[in-house]
Amino acid sequence: xxxxxxxVRGASAERYGVFLPLLLLxxxxxxxxxxxxxxxxxxxxxxxxxxxAQQAQVQQSQQLRDSLDALASDTARLAERxxxxxxxxxxxxxxxxxxxxPGGAQPRG
Numbered sequence: 001x002x003x004x005x006x007x008v009r010g011a012s013a014e015r016y017g018v019f020l021p022l023l024l025l026x027x028x029x030x031x032x033x034x035x036x037x038x039x040x041x042x043x044x045x046x047x048x049x050x051x052x053a054q055q056a057q058v059q060q061s062q063q064l065r066d067s068l069d070a071l072a073s074d075t076a077r078l079a080e081r082x083x084x085x086x087x088x089x090x091x092x093x094x095x096x097x098x099x100x101x102p103g104g105a106q107p108r109g
């Protein structure tokens with residue numbers, strides 16, 4: 001009985017050959033690539049939206065930094081002119097490792 005059963009398998013394998021397995025492999029691969037491409041496009045859109053949402057905060061932080069730099073440089077100029085309170089502030093900032101550029105940034109805008 002097994003000999004007859006092997007004959008049926010052999011006939012069906014010869015009938016399809018390698019075409020059907022390769023066709024299924026190609027369809028599966030194509031489906032996987034399409035799925036990956038759509039996922040990447042969706043992730044890119046999410047990243048772009050996140051980036052755009054953060055831009056307002058980045059601009060606000062840059063404005064704050066510019067304001068603080070201008071305040072620090074004004075304080076350093078006052079210290080150079082002899083203001084004792086400004087000297088104290090500049091000395092404390094130096095102790096903490098903060099450097100002030102007296103000719104530094106002016107506030108924008």
